[in-house]
Amino acid sequence: MSDWISAPAGPLRGEIRVPGDKSISHRAIMFASLAEGSSRITGFLEGEDTRATSRAFAQMGVRIEAPRPSERIVHGVGLHGLHAPDDEIDCGNAGTGMRLLTGLLAGQAFDSTLIGDESLSKRPMRRVIDPLTRMGAKIESNDGMPPLRICGKQTLRGIEYDLPVASAQIKSAILLAGLYADGESLVHEPHPTRDYTESMLRAFGWPIAFGAGWAKSSGGHSLRATDVAVPSDFSSAAFFIVAATLAHGSEIVLRDVGINPRRTGLLTALRMMGADIRESNPRTLGGEPVADMIVRHAPLRGIDVPLEIVPDMIDEFPILFVAAAAAHGTTRICGAAELRVKESDRIAVMAKGLRALGIRVEETPDGAIIEGGKFSGGGVDSAGDHRCAMSFAVAGLLAATPVRIADCANVATSFPGFVELARASGFFLTAA
Numbered sequence: 001m002s003d004w005i006s007a008p009a010g011p012l013r014g015e016i017r018v019p020g021d022k023s024i025s026h027r028a029i030m031f032a033s034l035a036e037g038s039s040r041i042t043g044f045l046e047g048e049d050t051r052a053t054s055r056a057f058a059q060m061g062v063r064i065e066a067p068r069p070s071e072r073i074v075h076g077v078g079l080h081g082l083h084a085p086d087d088e089i090d091c092g093n094a095g096t097g098m099r100l101l102t103g104l105l106a107g108q109a110f111d112s113t114l115i116g117d118e119s120l121s122k123r124p125m126r127r128v129i130d131p132l133t134r135m136g137a138k139i140e141s142n143d144g145m146p147p148l149r150i151c152g153k154q155t156l157r158g159i160e161y162d163l164p165v166a167s168a169q170i171k172s173a174i175l176l177a178g179l180y181a182d183g184e185s186l187v188h189e190p191h192p193t194r195d196y197t198e199s200m201l202r203a204f205g206w207p208i209a210f211g212a213g214w215a216k217s218s219g220g221h222s223l224r225a226t227d228v229a230v231p232s233d234f235s236s237a238a239f240f241i242v243a244a245t246l247a248h249g250s251e252i253v254l255r256d257v258g259i260n261p262r263r264t265g266l267l268t269a270l271r272m273m274g275a276d277i278r279e280s281n282p283r284t285l286g287g288e289p290v291a292d293m294i295v296r297h298a299p300l301r302g303i304d305v306p307l308e309i310v311p312d313m314i315d316e317f318p319i320l321f322v323a324a325a326a327a328h329g330t331t332r333i334c335g336a337a338e339l340r341v342k343e344s345d346r347i348a349v350m351a352k353g354l355r356a357l358g359i360r361v362e363e364t365p366d367g368a369i370i371e372g373g374k375f376s377g378g379g380v381d382s383a384g385d386h387r388c389a390m391s392f393a394v395a396g397l398l399a400a401t402p403v404r405i406a407d408c409a410n411v412a413t414s415f416p417g418f419v420e421l422a423r424a425s426g427f428f429l430t431a432a
């Protein structure tokens with residue numbers, strides 16, 4: 001288990017580029033593997049989650065070269081070219097990897113088993129098993145949790161499905177199974193979620209119609225190899241955006257950050273709180289909107305987080321908890337029950353950690369009420385959750401005395417090099 005010490009420091013200065021987007025990197029490996037021909041992926045996230053997905057396809061016979069870090073050349077085998085894996089497929093910590101693979105594997109001619117680490121083994125999978133079963137898939141689970149045994153050689157048919165929760169992973173699992181299904185699949189979402197599966201399917205030449213809150217496609221086509229340029233991950237940039245906002249005298253520039261509106265709810269929330277975040281040089285990279293972000297210190301005030309932006313910032317709540325704890329006044333979060341089934345119960349982990357640092361936090365079933373204050377030093381536990389660990393590191397930057405953060409190794413799942421980048425930009429962060 002690896003612990004960190006984050007000690008008071010700052011200001012944050014300089015220009016940084018955070019690693020590639022995790023959601024896009026997973027999907028790029030998947031679609032390039034199923035395509036006809038070779039695709040080059042640049043900006044690929046060298047995180048444990050996305051490397052696990054890459055290994056899964058190598059296990060199924062796809063040749064994937066890594067000519068240099070953050071680059072992959074994937075020699076696609078076509079929609080029906082995967083082989084039975086030699087062993088169980090280990091998705092590690094990655095919910096996205098497992099849920100999307102479940103949809104894709106449901107349509108194969110071979111059996112497969114998906115396993116994950118301790119955290120992933122406790123995460124709910126019925127949300128994908130149910131719609132996939134309605135499509136004709138046969139999937140066995142451990143009472144709705146991994147391991148998942150997926151029986152091949154099933155005949156799948158398209159479905160019309162109303163997602164019970166706003167989840168890009170469930171939507172994507174259905175669309176991936178739909179590649180192998182007879183007829184059309186139509187998915188409706190209670191709130192629009194990230195549309196990377198839809199836009200990447202289109203980029204790889206698959207006919208698909210989609211808009212805010214719905215997507216429709218049918219089986220029986222093929223994917224054409226396409227190069228993918230992966231933007232920097234907004235969710236990784238978020239730690240530096242909040243750190244620079246909170247640390248006096250800071251001014252940093254973040255390059256090439258993906259700003260898909262389904263991901264940037266945190267910008268809306270922080271601007272409502274008074275943050276000074278400017279976007280410059282807006283452009284398109286790999287079909288996605290990106291910009292450079294210039295972030296300067298600004299005092300924050302508490303807000304009621306608007307319900308409609310919750311799904312657009314679902315991965316950013318741990319760091320929003322820290323921003324709220326450093327703001328003047330009260331921040332109220334509701335409608336975010338999904339946080340309880342992420343890599344950890346993020347409401348419980350963040351509330352407990354912030355309380356240990358002297359902040360008043362009241363947990364609610366679907367959110368929290370956070371009173372802004374000052375961080376004392378102390379000990380907190382990230383519960384093996386990468387985003388909670390990095391969020392507590394930001395709290396340590398502003399604390400009165402050092403903060404010791406337990407169980408930080410999983411930061412490598414999404415943000416390899418976080419410690420080095422944080423140090424280079426003004427954090428005092430070391431292994432404990």
Ligand code: S3P
Nearest residue numbers: 023096166167168169170314315
């Ligand atoms: C993701 C979707 C979200 C998000 C996760 C990545 C994706 O999960 O929290 O980090 O790449 O599709 P849900 O679909 O469970 O909301």
